[in-house]
Structure formats: structure tokens, C-alpha cells
Amino acid sequence: xxxxxxxxxxxxxxxxxxPDHTQNSKDAISRASKVGADGVEVDLxxxxxxxxxxxxxxxxxxxxxxxTSLAMIWGVSQESRLDVxxxxxxxxxxxxxxxxxxxxxxxxxxxxxxxxxxxxMKGPYWERRIEDSAILFSSFDLETLNELGQILPGIPRYLxxxxxxxxxxxxxxxxxxxxxxxxxxxxxxxxxALSLCRENALNVGLWTLDDPIRxxxxxxxxxxxxxxxxxxxxxxxx
Numbered sequence: 001x002x003x004x005x006x007x008x009x010x011x012x013x014x015x016x017x018x019p020d021h022t023q024n025s026k027d028a029i030s031r032a033s034k035v036g037a038d039g040v041e042v043d044l045x046x047x048x049x050x051x052x053x054x055x056x057x058x059x060x061x062x063x064x065x066x067x068t069s070l071a072m073i074w075g076v077s078q079e080s081r082l083d084v085x086x087x088x089x090x091x092x093x094x095x096x097x098x099x100x101x102x103x104x105x106x107x108x109x110x111x112x113x114x115x116x117x118x119x120x121m122k123g124p125y126w127e128r129r130i131e132d133s134a135i136l137f138s139s140f141d142l143e144t145l146n147e148l149g150q151i152l153p154g155i156p157r158y159l160x161x162x163x164x165x166x167x168x169x170x171x172x173x174x175x176x177x178x179x180x181x182x183x184x185x186x187x188x189x190x191x192x193a194l195s196l197c198r199e200n201a202l203n204v205g206l207w208t209l210d211d212p213i214r215x216x217x218x219x220x221x222x223x224x225x226x227x228x229x230x231x232x233x234x235x236x237x238x
Contacts, residue, residue, distance in 0.1 A: 008218060009038040009225040011099050013208050014056060016040075016231045024054035025082055026090045036235035039097025039134075041207075041227045044087060046105065046113040047073065052087045052120060058103070060084055066105055092125060099205070099227070101160065102139040102148070114147040121152060130155060138183050138205070145177050156180040158205055167193040171200050181224060183207055189218065198222040212236065 015021065015028025016035055022028060024042050032040050043056040051070040058064060060083065061076050074080045091098065105113055120126060121135075129135050138158040139145050145157050158181040159174040161167065167188060174182050181203030184193065189206055197204050203224035209215050210230040218226065228234050 008206070008215075008223045009097060010036070010231060010234050011039045011041045011097065011205075011225050011227045012037040012231045013041050013227045013229045014043065018229045018232075022083055023056060024085070024090065026085055027082075029090055029094050032231060033094070033096050035231050037096065037231045039099060039225070040094070041099040041101060041138075042090070043101050043103055044117070045103050046109065046116060050112065050116055052113075052116055053084045054087055054090050055084045056103075066109065087120060088123065088125070097134050097136075097225075098129065099136050099138055099158075099225070102137060102141070102144050104139075104141045104144070107143065110141070110143050110147055114144065114151050117148075118151045121155075136180075142173060142177065145179060149178050158183045158203075160207075161185070161188070163188060167196060171196055171202060174202055175200060181205060183227070186214065186218075186226075189223070194222050210234075 012032035014023035015025060016032040016037060017023045017028040021031060029040050042054050044052060045055050045065045046052055047065055047070045048067050049069045055065060060073055063073060073084050136156040136158060137148050138160050140160040145159060148157055157179045159170055159179050160183045161170045163185045170182050183205035186206040186209040204222050205225045205227060206223060207227040208229060209226050210228050212233045215226055215234050
């Protein structure tokens with residue numbers, strides 16, 4: 001962990017979609033750079049036929065993504081391809097930092113999803129981004145993080161914690177899995193929580209913090225990044 005005091009990196013939550021862009025879309029991702037975000041945090045899911053797409057919700061137009069083919073998802077409307085883009089199409093020209101949140105899936109599909117992601121990471125674009133240390137993975141799912149560590153060991157992993165999760169337990173699990181950090185809700189980022197992470201050499205990402213005044217108080221060595229909907233406010237406030 002870097003001990004030098006500096007402002008945290010600012011990640012646009014699902015791209016800079018606020019107030020009128022589609023979340024996780026190529027336009028929202030591109031817009032994040034234009035307003036000064038260091039990176040984007042986007043949500044990764046796998047369709048029934050093994051395609052990797054960006055979408056936060058488990059369902060799209062009442063169709064469960066894990067149980068629906070990409071053709072069926074895109075066949076709903078002309079906008080569907082923009083609403084649920086392939087990972088490569090959405091990020092192909094993006095040159096900022098990327099936090100890929102791997103969404104929870106069934107136990108039977110975790111290994112396949114990580115394997116598909118590993119194949120994707122062999123592409124020229126992703127190889128360059130990995131070489132530049134521009135990629136990190138995050139997930140609430142311990143099994144997913146374990147698989148990522150085994151198959152893609154060179155890419156940093158952050159354990160995501162819900163607001164109700166114990167920071168102490170999260171730190172133990174992150175260390176057991178060999179993670180580089182944890183992502184916690186900004187309201188759980190107490191002095192105790194930050195000290196605990198620092199003592200265990202874990203970086204901290206905060207989600208989802210939109211208040212620039214509060215964000216300005218987190219320029220500590222252990223806080224590596226802040227995920228926000230309001231990139232426009234935070235890049236001015238830090």
C-alpha cells in the first residue's frame with residue numbers, strides 16, 4: 001500500500017451517466033473522461049450463451065440476463081444494444097482506469113464467467129490496460145474473487161462490502177483471498193475501519209459518495225479511490 005498522502009482516484013459510478021445518460025453505456029463511459037474522472041466503475045454480467053455484457057441489474061426488460069441469450073436481449077429494441085453493451089464494445093476506446101465489478105452469479109456459472117473474462121483479457125486492448133495497471137476487479141462474491149485470483153493473479157482484486165457487512169470480517173476475508181483492498185460504503189468509512197485496513201496493508205475504495213465536502217476528508221493513504229455518481233462535483237472538490 002502506498003503511504004504517500006494524495007487525493008483518491010475518482011471513479012465514475014457506471015460511467016458518468018447522471019442525469020440523462022444510460023448507465024454502463026459507451027457514452028456514459030466516454031463522458032466520464034471528458035469531465036475529469038480518473039476511471040469508471042462498471043458492472044459485468046454473463047448472458048446465457050456466455051457473452052460478457054455491462055449491466056447493473058440482474059434483469060433487463062423482465063428477462064434475467066443469466067438465463068437469456070444476447071440475441072434475445074438485443075432483439076427487444078434498437079436501444080437494447082446500447083443499454084446492455086458487450087464489454088469490448090463499451091470500453092474499446094476508453095483509456096482511463098477501470099474497476100470491473102463482477103456481479104453475483106450462480107455457483108455453477110462462476111468458473112465459466114471468470115474463464116470467459118480471462119479469454120477477453122488476452123485481447124490487445126486489455127493486455128495494454130493490464131500492462132498499464134489500469135484494471136482492478138471487485139465483487140461481493142467470495143468465490144468469484146477466489147477464481148479471479150487463481151486465473152488472473154496479476155490483476156488487483158477488491159472485496160465489496162454491503163453497508164451491513166462487518167469491516168473486521170471483510171478485512172479477514174480480503175486477506176484470506178489475497179485481495180489488495182476492499183470497497184466499503186462511505187458511511188462505514190469510520191476512523192476505526194480505515195485504521196484497520198491500513199494496519200493490514202489494504203487499500204480502500206469508497207462507494208457511492210456524491211458529496212464533495214465529505215469526499216475532501218478522505219485524502220488518506222488508505223483511501224485509494226472514491227466511486228461517485230457526481231464526477232462533476234468531486235473532481236472540483238478534491
